[in-house]
Amino acid sequence: MLRDRGVAGLLAGDLLAGAGTGMLLVAMPVQTLAIHGRVPVAVAVGLVAAAPFVLSTALATVIGLGRAGLSPRTLLIADCVLRALTFTALGVLAVTDRLTLPVLLGGLLIGSVFRLAGSSGRRLLATSMAGDDGRFAVNGLLGLNASVALYVVGPVLGGIVVAAAGPGVALLADAGGALILLAAVLVSAPRDAGPAGGRPSAGESGWSILRRRPVAARLLVVVFFFNFLYMPIEVALPLYVRDTLDAGPSALGLLWGALGAGAFVGAALVNQLRDLPQRQLLIAIVGLWALCPIALSVVGGLPAAMIVFGLGGLVWAPFTPVAYSFVQSGLAPEEHQPVVTLWTTGATVAAPLGLLAGGPLIELAGVTGGLVLSGVLTLLLAPLAAVAVLGRR
Template identity: 30%
Template sequence: MTENLSRRPLTGLLVAQLVSVLGTSMSALAIPWLVLTSTGSATRTGLIAFAELAPYVAMQALGGPLVDRIGARRAYVLGNAAAAVAVCAIPALHAISLLPLGALAGLVAVAGAVRGIADCAGQVLVPGTAVLGAVPLERAAGLHGSANQAGLLVGASAAGVMVSVLAASAVVLVDGITFALAAVLVALLVPAAAQPRRSRRRLSTRRYVADLAEGVRFIRADRLMLVLVTMIAVTNLLEQGINAVLVPVWVRERLHQPQALGLVAGALGAGALIGALIAAWLGPRLPRRVVFTVGVLIAGAPVSLVLAWTSTLPPALTAAFVAGLANGGLNPILHAVLYERIPPQLRARTLGAVKASAWIGTPIGPLLAGSLIEATGLRGTLLTFAMVFLVATAVPVMLPVMRHMNRTPRPQPDGTRAADNEDASR
């Protein structure tokens, strides 16, 4: 196999991920817009958005044992194909006036659940396609993150333009087509050799719970992974509070220009995309621990500090872009470490447990931010978030266990790893 052919599976997966995330981000705007324009009810719009998001998050976290049995490649293909059917059914039923709210909620819930399984499978396929193409894990993870960021940026922008010139149902149809295209790309370009060996054990309820618990135990037994997962959970909580509450309140109180919300979000997203691309290019040549330490310190507290002490847009946009740039470079390192430390046969269930841990605090962030604003005001809340962010990022990176980020443990046949003193640093 030539070098170009050997890298075709990774290329196919990246393009499929870009297309699938395009559909996901378009759905996040087009489906709520369809409900809002059809019913005029903000409450019903929120219910439909929740009906789609909750199963998506749940199945990303809980779908690992299913992916183990189905196989990552098949799970990705079937998940996106099922999402295409469910999403395309929405405009079809809407066109013949057979789409009550309950049916719409059921369809988006099915689409969210199967896309959650597909995205869980996609994470599992990244290291396998990287190995087939002889691509360093940092580069493969960086390119995968770049595909996600590009899909989010382009999809949201495209959906915003399309709903202004087309019927919302037509945009939803385009969403469904993107999922079908993602399924076809992986089916044609990603071989079964890219996935870990499928589990042959029958999946009973007891076995399912045991498999999920095995992923959690693996994280708890690995000190480096435990530190990283804990830090991610805390920083995600803080980031959700900042993005969902503190930035909108800052825009309302300091700028009085609602369009600034989109500009800040765009600066953050653009920085994250560029950061992921830079990490994909330079990541294999750089010391992971140094880059990660600098990145987490820049991506966290500075945004809150800048917002606390400025009332103009340019400093906020600069801080958001720099934070996004730093944050975009972190995920490739994190995923490379996870791919190296988790044995192939445990990746689906362990990555699912990592996902669940990372998301566990996100609903609390906005509640915490809102409560603190009522108690201490906007500036006091921003400074509090900055201080907590600094502690949550500075303390972990100073722990001795973090030196193992630069190592490459070898999975053993029994699922354990070689001793951490085996030096495979880059």
């Protein structure tokens, strides 16, 4: 796939942009801890983490449920431009110590309007440029990008940058990453790239198409709860590092980096899993990942926590590429955009809901209790997923 210059260019831009976004995994909690004011810290962290999903979920839902298609290339360009402008403004305010929690939340709401639509657009562009034979490999490479940039390079760089220069510089770096991805799209993805030649089409909505594929619809429900039950971990992690590990931003970056290192190995092996039964593989991933937060709750040192999170990343990484390849495999070209956009929205809407629930949960149950509860509920999801996905063909 990397021999195709267009695909390689788009993936390279995605990798570099992901590194900027990965820096925010460290920068956002640190920035929130500095400006949360009278808002309980866990609630403030949850609100900041959830804000980028609110308006973007609404827009992506309209696109997925609607019948009028929009060019994936156009949506991705809009996301890059708006994100670059917004995060530049937030970064400048943070560097000059004028950023407040309401302004940060407002900026994240507005700047991420096209976030989900752009994410599905990036996947649609890459897989359509690769063709049917390259779809599984490209989905795996997109997962590999996320593992390397979002969870290895980004958090490690974020920990260093935040410790040395403050979280505002990391916000500016994310704006720069958006500009790099914008350039990659303009250069590498032709105007006619995308399903059905990149032309907006009027036809069935994503929901109507999914109704004809009930297993895919039920799998979407499983993915929703899998993501929902994961989100309290993101709220708990900065507090876990601060209180349980008694460490700072660099340790938080190392912990995310450990997850990414494991995910890198798991994502690199995705193409080797293409001949395995995909439904059973997805269910196994759900059950094995559930053990990660449970194990994390009982370790008290950074090296042990990194090992646990690294193994969790190894198990988790193949989930998204396998799920998307499974869904896309039975679609006509003109059906990809509404279905993938709706699928991305349904899978991702769990994030703000899980984060909003995670704040009060961590406040009430504590860091350890929240991690255990996340793992136990995810473990209970595995047999339910087996019934939903395997019970009826």
